[in-house]
Amino acid sequence: MSKLAVCSLAALAFSAAAHAADIDVQLGSTERVTRLFAYPNNCNVICFRNWTLEQTVEHYLTQSVQRDGYGTAKVSVKRDKDKVYAHISGVPKGYGQPLTALLNAGDLAYTGATKLNSEKKWAYNWYLFLPLGMALENRKSIELLHFPPDYSLTQAQDYLESATTDRWASLLTDNGVPAAQTPGYQTIIDIAPIAAPSNAGQTLEGLYGYFNAYQTTMVKQLTQTTGGASLPMVAFGAPVRNWIKTQYGQTVNVLGLATITPAGGTPVPVLGSNHPSYIWYAADKDNYDGDEAKADAAGLKVMGQDLSAACWQAGMGSKPGTDPTTQLNQCTQTWQVTQKEKTCELFYTTIRKLTPEEAAKTCDTPAIKTQLPQLKAPMPLPAEPV
Template identity: 55%
Template sequence: MNKVKGILCLLGLVSSGCIWSSSSDLVLGSIPGVSQLYSYPNNCTEICYQPMSLEQTVAHYLNQSLQRDGYAGQVKVRLEDGQVKVQFPDAVPADYGTRVMAFLGMGQSALTAAQQLNEAHVWAYNWRFFLPHGMALENHHSVQLLHFPPDDSLMQAQDYLKSKTTDRWAALLTLNGVPAEQTPAYQTIIDLAPVAAPANVGSKLAPTYVAFTPYVKGMIQQWSQMPQDGQSYPMVAFGQPVRQWLVQSYGQQFQYAGAAKGKAFATLDLGALDVGGRQVAVLGANHPSQIWYAADPDEYGGDSTKADKIGIQVMGQDLVASCWQAGMGAKPGSDPATQLQQCQQRWPVGSAAVCEQFYQSIRQLNPSEAAERCQAPG
């Protein structure tokens, strides 16, 4: 592969001809460049929480991707001639390196944006650049558009899918028929801000959206496309900032029922996003963590009855959204509107089934206690 072609492949601007054999080395880039893209060292201040070398860090995240894509074996990573080189196990398809390099190419654009934000004094001292490493890159079922990753996922877990938010949504997907071991392949996450930050700084990240928009759009284009030409994975847009970003960033490329009337893209609204001529079905959803705020009695002056009522309402919306994601992810060619209708019938508003799930998962009651509380739900 010539130098120009290699650069285009790295940036994700071309795909044809960007093939690396699984038995040969894939050069990720220079040691300093790869260190930045992998947020290395992941969790060190004066003392490293989990001491890992650069080679171990890269291997850690690539192995997560292989596992979530369903491939056996472990990658081998080494530093040589100032570069980071990777060798994949034989079970991995020859074009897997293409996907890795396309992802890192978009990641480089995000890193450049982050550096510019820092120069403009927008970046905060307790933010860390963090790309969605470890996702299923080839055999995923759906895409999740979220706000930003919690800093614990980087600094503690070193796993983008290890947080209260992702754990809760995985449990909802399981309730809707997705085997627990397959939920990571449904949670292929793209964040508006690839910034690991404390959970309470979401509003402070809003000024970064414009800078990261080219990165996010590029990631949506990459990760929403199925191997079959013209087909797309379904996408769920979690939370008001994300739903608003879709409308503002795509304009007429994003269509939903209330658009012509100027209505916001709301929870359980169904939209269609035009991505390079492909139609991506998008469902609006609550942020997975919203229920903990919605069901907090302190938000209503200590009124636990009101907190439970609103919490059950949010739980119902979340069950419908996760049901839609599970169904569309299992059969991407399904009609999105029909799938949504079926999920609303499965989890009816005010039903005992929704009520019981709220009391079991949020109030931590056992099944019999939850059933007793929900004899007359609402």
């Protein structure tokens, strides 16, 4: 390693150490912290994880500091009388501000959920679940989604642990984002902050208005960096894209671009995308009377769209200030034209579960090779299930 590189690394380490601090953040009353951290996360006489309230809060805050890149930071949570306090070491002294802002937004979500319940519209198997454990400070992009799956709370106790987020993280790595850095790109806002079974989408669709104050507050806060710059946002799935239209008056189709301006905020570039799990529905042969060739053709089309969307997200997040349209054009050209064979192979390895050798062989067959030049062409696809 050159002396210059050694000096640069030393300077970075010194800078990080110089800015590291010990902070104390009052999280609120025991009652407030209990509801905002969904405590206990899974207790039905027997607790799946028999954690105290303090341990639960420490768990999620530790996820946040790690995803912000503060690997040596330590979190401890204590109660003093009726107040709960977090002590965090090894983070910038202003680190408590985004945490406080998240919890204040959480109060708005709780108010909406309480009203929903008072009107007999809350289901017995729903849980209020804020996007805990996300990067609070060093975000690269925002993901706007529908609602978190219940098992992310009750089983994983990790907002980023789901089939949806796992698949999208893999697409980000396919686009050059190191696996360890994908959480920085996956700061999530769900328009329904309710952990629910996967089939709850249609029921939730008519209830977004209860959370309007929470939704708009979160979009405004999370799409801005601490320096005031805008972060790119991807809107996943038809319900979310429709919400963008209702809330901000912008139409966002799949691989369509728009700009929204949250009240009092800065303009935010938004890309429309399929829901990350839509590909399994689109590529299901049962939707085509058992015709696997048609199912594969639809799956290939969606794979090209999804890789292009993840490419845009990765490019915009890693190079702030990039022109959104230029970035999107480069991405669609890459995954739907230049590297269409790679798109094909990724579909067959990740969705059809073929080996890399089997996928390459399949993508080289005449039947598939004739389809690949059509990846960029319009194609009717089954409507997204809600």
